[in-house]
Amino acid sequence: MVLLGALCLVPRGFAADPPPAVDQAFTKGPPIAPGPGGAAPEAGHGVPLSEAQQRTLEQMKDIRDIRPPVAYGWDPRWGVGAAIVGLLACAVGLLWWLLRRRRGPTPVAVAAPTVSPEEVAREELMALAREAGLGDKEFYFRLCTAVRRYLDGRYGADTLECTTEELLPVLRGLPLEEPARGALVNLFRHADPIRYADGSAPGERRRADLAVARELLWAPTAAAAGEGS
Numbered sequence: 001m002v003l004l005g006a007l008c009l010v011p012r013g014f015a016a017d018p019p020p021a022v023d024q025a026f027t028k029g030p031p032i033a034p035g036p037g038g039a040a041p042e043a044g045h046g047v048p049l050s051e052a053q054q055r056t057l058e059q060m061k062d063i064r065d066i067r068p069p070v071a072y073g074w075d076p077r078w079g080v081g082a083a084i085v086g087l088l089a090c091a092v093g094l095l096w097w098l099l100r101r102r103r104g105p106t107p108v109a110v111a112a113p114t115v116s117p118e119e120v121a122r123e124e125l126m127a128l129a130r131e132a133g134l135g136d137k138e139f140y141f142r143l144c145t146a147v148r149r150y151l152d153g154r155y156g157a158d159t160l161e162c163t164t165e166e167l168l169p170v171l172r173g174l175p176l177e178e179p180a181r182g183a184l185v186n187l188f189r190h191a192d193p194i195r196y197a198d199g200s201a202p203g204e205r206r207r208a209d210l211a212v213a214r215e216l217l218w219a220p221t222a223a224a225a226g227e228g229s
Contacts, residue, residue, distance in 0.1 A: 077147055117153030120216050121146050136201050140191040147184065147213050164188045183212045
């Protein structure tokens with residue numbers, strides 16, 4: 001009686017679960033006969049399968065093998081590619097060498113010989129002497145420019161932009177003997193009216209001023225004259 005009362009007091013939640021439903025497809029049909037040697041029969045022999053089980057079986061037959069592992073390390077194709085790149089580099093280098101050989105050595109720039117201020121002035125004065133048809137203004141512009149350029153190149157003066165009045169102090173500071181310095185002063189003062197005031201000069205005057213400029217090229221300096229005495 002005590003045991004029966006205890007069983008009645010057990011909660012419903014702890015009651016045993018009902019047995020799972022069994023697929024009726026497996027319960028139907030004739031009894032399964034053992035295979036040869038007492039082995040279990042294969043699927044489909046005496047046991048009908050449901051549609052879901054048949055679909056699962058077909059899907060399992062479609063499973064493919066897993067791909068083999070990928071090999072890592074040296075690949076022979078890398079060596080072939082490196083060899084091709086090396087051959088291409090050699091071909092380019094050989095082509096460049098052949099082109100340079102055909103072209104010849106690169107010419108070396110040779111500096112032009114330096115022309116002395118005396119040579120430049122001599123060429124300019126000779127050109128003035130040959131051009132007898134020049135007007136007085138152009139003749140004295142070119143004559144004074146040639147003399148000033150010679151003074152700048154020979155003595156390092158800066159006379160091209162100087163007026164005649166600004167040029168006189170520069171002439172006094174140059175190492176020239178007094179006759180040559182006085183002749184240059186007279187030349188510049190005589191040329192100003194012709195250059196800027198439309199003056200004129202006879203042919204004898206032009207030849208005399210040209211001779212003064214020529215003598216300047218051979219005139220000794222004051223230092224050289226002192227050493228010679």
